[in-house]
Amino acid sequence: HLVRLRAGPASAGGGAESSYDDTAAATKGLVGGLTAIVNAVFPAARDDAEFLRQRAARRDALPDVTPAELVEGLRLDFERGYLFTGEIDADNYDDDCVFTDPTLSFVGLRTFERNLESLQPVLRALLGERRVILRGGPTLDEGARTVRAAWRMEGEIRLPWQPVIQLNGATQFTYSPELKGRIVRYDETWELSAGDALAQLLRPGRLGSDDAGGDGGDGADT
Secondary structure, eight states: OOSSOOOOOOOTTOSOOBOGGGSOHHHHHHHHHHHHHHHHHSOOOSOHHHHHHHHHHHHHTSOOOOHHHHHHHHHHHHHTTHHHHOOOOGGGEEEEEEEEOSSOEEEOHHHHHHHHHHHHHHHHHHEEEEEEEEEEEEEEETTTTEEEEEEEEEEEEOSTTOOEEEEEEEEEEEEEGGGTTEEEEEEEEESSOHHHHHHGGGSOOOTTSSOSSSOOOOOEEO
16 A cells, blocks of 8 residues: 555455545545644655755666566565555656555655655554565556556554554556656555455454455565
């Protein structure tokens, strides 16, 4: 999912999917509001103007990302557990990439990164044992200019009532050969409604239970 107080066709695990258009306005407003509060309380310390200037100069000198390199880069992002931490290879994304999941939709790689930087204190404090499992892909479709992956995320949240996040979903990454082969759209869907996914934070849970909206699988801890 996008970095937040955490987005097509059916995923490999089967089951109905929830997308941004399916989610109630109140749920979107809640998540957007919480994200804004965290960004205000823990603002990013980096000088955006200088950082963006330096990054633009460096990225302009890089070769185009080939489809094979993009698939491998996304596979490594999943191995790093980016669905929990937001740690992506930014060089695979266009500056104006559109990021969408069932609760948030926004434009801009830098916005994604600012959300991540602001959330780091929260993530360090609350994330316990966790893992991200690839259930299918990343699979390249050069005709459609997309890479698709189906996944499962499971994680313990360090709160007194011991909630657990367990979610099956899929992400479609759309890339543009005209923009150095980088990702221009990130579209994430879940096999639970956004409300049901967020409700997991309100009750005790257990890793490996059947709350995620589909089948589990084997994967590495992150």
